[in-house]
Amino acid sequence: MILSLIKILIFPGFLFVFVLALAAEYADRKLYARMQTRIGPPWFQPFADFVKLLSKELIIPELADRTIFRILPLVACAAVAAAFLFIPVYNPESLFSFKGNIVAVIYILTIPTLTYFLAGWYSRSLYSLIGSMRVLTQMFSYEVPLLMAVLAPGILASSWTFSEVIAFYGSKGSLFCINVISFVVAVIAVQGKLEKVPFDIPEAETEIVAGTFTEYTGPLYAYFKLAMNIQTVSAAALLAAVFMPFGYNLGFILGIIIFLLKIFLIIVILAVVRTIFARIRMDQMVMFCWKYLTPLALLQILINIIIKAAAAQ
Amino acid sequence: MSKKLVIPIGPQHPALKEPASFDVTLQGEKVENILVKLGYNHRGIEKACESKPYLHDLYLIERVCGICSHSHATCFLQAVEEIAGLNIPMRAKYIRSLIGEMERIHSHLLWLGVAAHEIGFDTLLMYTWRDREIIMDLLALLTGNRVNYAVNVLGGVRKDISEEEKGQILKAMDVLEERTKYYAHVTTEEITIKKRLSKVGYLSPEDAVKMGAVGPTGRASKIKRDIRAEDKYAAYGEVDFKVVSDDNCDVYGRALVRVGELMEAYSIIRQLIKKLPDTPLKVPAPLKIPAGEAISRYEAPRGEDVHYVRANGTDKPERVKLRAPTLANVQAVSTMLKKGYLADVTIVIAAIDPCFSCTDRMIIAVDGKSEMTWKQLREHSINWYKKNRGVDFTKVKLGMKE
Amino acid sequence: MKNIGTILFEALKSFFKKPATSRYPYEKRGIHKSFAGMISFEQNKCIGCQICVRNCPAKAIKISKAADKIFSCELYLANCIFCSQCVMSCPKKALHTTDNFELAQTDKSKLTVKLEELSPESKADVKPEAGKTAESVQSNQDESAADKEAKTSGGQLSLPNE
Numbered sequence: 001m002i003l004s005l006i007k008i009l010i011f012p013g014f015l016f017v018f019v020l021a022l023a024a025e026y027a028d029r030k031l032y033a034r035m036q037t038r039i040g041p042p043w044f045q046p047f048a049d050f051v052k053l054l055s056k057e058l059i060i061p062e063l064a065d066r067t068i069f070r071i072l073p074l075v076a077c078a079a080v081a082a083a084f085l086f087i088p089v090y091n092p093e094s095l096f097s098f099k100g101n102i103v104a105v106i107y108i109l110t111i112p113t114l115t116y117f118l119a120g121w122y123s124r125s126l127y128s129l130i131g132s133m134r135v136l137t138q139m140f141s142y143e144v145p146l147l148m149a150v151l152a153p154g155i156l157a158s159s160w161t162f163s164e165v166i167a168f169y170g171s172k173g174s175l176f177c178i179n180v181i182s183f184v185v186a187v188i189a190v191q192g193k194l195e196k197v198p199f200d201i202p203e204a205e206t207e208i209v210a211g212t213f214t215e216y217t218g219p220l221y222a223y224f225k226l227a228m229n230i231q232t233v234s235a236a237a238l239l240a241a242v243f244m245p246f247g248y249n250l251g252f253i254l255g256i257i258i259f260l261l262k263i264f265l266i267i268v269i270l271a272v273v274r275t276i277f278a279r280i281r282m283d284q285m286v287m288f289c290w291k292y293l294t295p296l297a298l299l300q301i302l303i304n305i306i307i308k309a310a311a312a313q
Numbered sequence: 314m315s316k317k318l319v320i321p322i323g324p325q326h327p328a329l330k331e332p333a334s335f336d337v338t339l340q341g342e343k344v345e346n347i348l349v350k351l352g353y354n355h356r357g358i359e360k361a362c363e364s365k366p367y368l369h370d371l372y373l374i375e376r377v378c379g380i381c382s383h384s385h386a387t388c389f390l391q392a393v394e395e396i397a398g399l400n401i402p403m404r405a406k407y408i409r410s411l412i413g414e415m416e417r418i419h420s421h422l423l424w425l426g427v428a429a430h431e432i433g434f435d436t437l438l439m440y441t442w443r444d445r446e447i448i449m450d451l452l453a454l455l456t457g458n459r460v461n462y463a464v465n466v467l468g469g470v471r472k473d474i475s476e477e478e479k480g481q482i483l484k485a486m487d488v489l490e491e492r493t494k495y496y497a498h499v500t501t502e503e504i505t506i507k508k509r510l511s512k513v514g515y516l517s518p519e520d521a522v523k524m525g526a527v528g529p530t531g532r533a534s535k536i537k538r539d540i541r542a543e544d545k546y547a548a549y550g551e552v553d554f555k556v557v558s559d560d561n562c563d564v565y566g567r568a569l570v571r572v573g574e575l576m577e578a579y580s581i582i583r584q585l586i587k588k589l590p591d592t593p594l595k596v597p598a599p600l601k602i603p604a605g606e607a608i609s610r611y612e613a614p615r616g617e618d619v620h621y622v623r624a625n626g627t628d629k630p631e632r633v634k635l636r637a638p639t640l641a642n643v644q645a646v647s648t649m650l651k652k653g654y655l656a657d658v659t660i661v662i663a664a665i666d667p668c669f670s671c672t673d674r675m676i677i678a679v680d681g682k683s684e685m686t687w688k689q690l691r692e693h694s695i696n697w698y699k700k701n702r703g704v705d706f707t708k709v710k711l712g713m714k715e
Numbered sequence: 716m717k718n719i720g721t722i723l724f725e726a727l728k729s730f731f732k733k734p735a736t737s738r739y740p741y742e743k744r745g746i747h748k749s750f751a752g753m754i755s756f757e758q759n760k761c762i763g764c765q766i767c768v769r770n771c772p773a774k775a776i777k778i779s780k781a782a783d784k785i786f787s788c789e790l791y792l793a794n795c796i797f798c799s800q801c802v803m804s805c806p807k808k809a810l811h812t813t814d815n816f817e818l819a820q821t822d823k824s825k826l827t828v829k830l831e832e833l834s835p836e837s838k839a840d841v842k843p844e845a846g847k848t849a850e851s852v853q854s855n856q857d858e859s860a861a862d863k864e865a866k867t868s869g870g871q872l873s874l875p876n877e
Contacts, residue, residue, distance in 0.1 A: 031730075033734075034729070034730045034734070035436065035726040035727070035729050035730050036435065036436050036439035036440070036726075036729065037439065037440070037443060037729045037732055037733075037734050037735040037736070038439060038734055038735070038736045039734045039736050039737070039738065040734075126318060126319075126320050126321070127320070129318070130318070130320065130339075130655065197433050197434075197435075198433070198505055200433060201656070204433060204656065205327050205328075205433075206327055206328035206430065206431045206432075206433070206659045207328065207655060207656050207658070207659055208320075208655075209326065209327055272723070272726065272727075275436050275722075275726050276436065276720040276721075276722045276723045276726055277434070277503075277505045277720065278429070278432040278433050278434035278437075278503070278505040278506050278508075278509050279432055279433025279434070279505075279509070279656075280505055280508055280509065281508070281509065281654055281656045281657070282342055282654070282656065283342070283654065284508055365772070368770060368772070368800070369772035371772075372772040372773075372796060372798050372800065373772065375798075376796075436722060436726060437722065439735075440725070440729075443735040446735070450747075453746065453747055453749075453750055454747045454749060456751075457747075457749050457750055457751030457799060457812060458750075458751050458797065461796070461797075461798070463751070463798040463799065463800070466803070471803060495725070498721065499721050499722055502718040502721045503718060503719075503720070503721040503722060504718045504719050507718075
């Protein structure tokens, strides 16, 4: 009982994910800055920002629904942190394992996006309203390819459970390389999920101020920012577990190091993508997701089904 | 979503660097109508000019705009010098053109960064602004200031250019030319930039004329007009350059025109440095300017800048009127944004390279009405001239349909 | 595919380059000696003709009589627009521009500076120091100018691509 509590609260639970989230934000910001030939923030900047935001005054718009306005950031934080608990860290078994937990993680990871939408909607601000509409529109475009891309490796392993997918690919050597198409699709879709350039349309600073978060200030905004960062880590861990299913049975320390390296790699990819592109428009985003990403994800599923059928014969 | 939303862009908005207000009526994500509201930045500079001697006015006029400070100062001085009948030495004209072209370079590099920022491409913003630092440094070396150079004086210029400085200028031009070629490559190749810029903010040549678009905004709509070529002020008669224009008529075209003008500016600066004649820097100028009036035109980085000065024989001007290029361009914004998206609003506004504090002038309400039709305005001016000047303009025919 | 991520190569290259920004208050970049920062004043040259006062567009400078044929110059930094018109106007070349541009103050009273009392050492924080004669200030200024020349000689223009 106490051991489980420690696992949930400290490692690999909430404290670990909190530190990891801040580290991820630092890595992202530093990489982004260095690629733009800037110096970038010092290592404690994300934590300092978090503490500073917590100490700031909280202003709630008069017309906003006060209860929902306050609850939403915490819901977002809780959802993403909970999602992390189901993703394996150093051993194939995640903290709580059950059949089909990949699907569960994807669905839990959708909750923060919905809270962003609700946050914008209940702020009763024009910019927030437009931002929340964009959040929903964007979600409908990237969620389908993301789901298909993340589930594609599981088709080959005949399972949508982390431990079984990892065990299957672990015994097959470098077979996981076959999923490279869906890995690319998933990374792009995750970029959309995390609302970063080129898909930062819902919070496009130069268009709608801060989108759904326009009215959020102080501690509540700090929790939203934290939720965003944990979401980055959770999504990276999800991609790591599904598309890089190796290095899970090498013991505690080596396992952690490999896990961190994988997360770092994905954060590097995300940072590079956000460095080299301009923000695209909502209509272009929808078009792009349905015209290119979805067919690519379908192609991967088709490939996997064909391979599976060929192997069965 | 059939309900219409009116989104205020400004007076305070992250996309706008200066206060101006645009009320965007939205139908979903599409723009239905846009209302431009200026006037948050009126500083009364024209009136202040009338109460100060010419020497002080020069510094005041220089502070009309933070980017094209040299343009306004030169434009104002050209008018005053014309009234006073001063013959500016050639070397001074060359140095004025040189600083003017450098200002164009720094303004266009700045614009490139701002435009990139508006479409969320912050990396390009950081790169262009980093390279802009070269030209800012150079201006600080040549004039002693980074923004308000104060290089002009009545009758010439204040600072000379030494041989060593010539070398530094040429060196910087080589670096900048290479960088600009890279930016031209990025702007024309990178797909996300192209997607965001091309076919956005379309302004047909006819509309450009009707709305009075000037400068790069007009030139991107096939209006091949450049005061440097039409009314060769300063040393522009001595150098070879072509007027860059584009037939895309959209934001992409405006970006291309500006990148093209950067390349032209490097070539102009090289020619000016090579030909820099050896004459005195200035001629003695009187404190009191004889009575008279003059209009001076200048191709500022943002377009045609017009200054009108009327002197009355004292050391203070009687009237100073200035028309910044943004005032001519800002009218076109609502035309450009017809059937556009909300996401395009800020980049289209940024594409005219607006400078609102240069633009803001006072509106005088006639008979309590703040708006005048074109006809009323014409009648008012005809009556005014008849009463105050004894000139009858009734017979002057206008090319435009009334 | 060729035109997706055109800037990628440049971005990766920049990653290994020295940053173009600097940690400003800790690391300072040199500025040209010709920079028109705060002006300096040579008391022994001033003849009290008041031309600089008349020509100043911002009413930032004041020349007052300190003793017989000795004039004191007061500069209001809050007013000064750094146009260096006074330097141009001075018939005796008693005013010069300096490269001192770090003039921000939290105390408003420190923005009014008696230029002849300003010792070159305390230039950065603009503290008026009393009790120095004009000659000693003069000699100090000459020394520091020579020092600066030694420090900032060589390429003044910094180009990032070099």
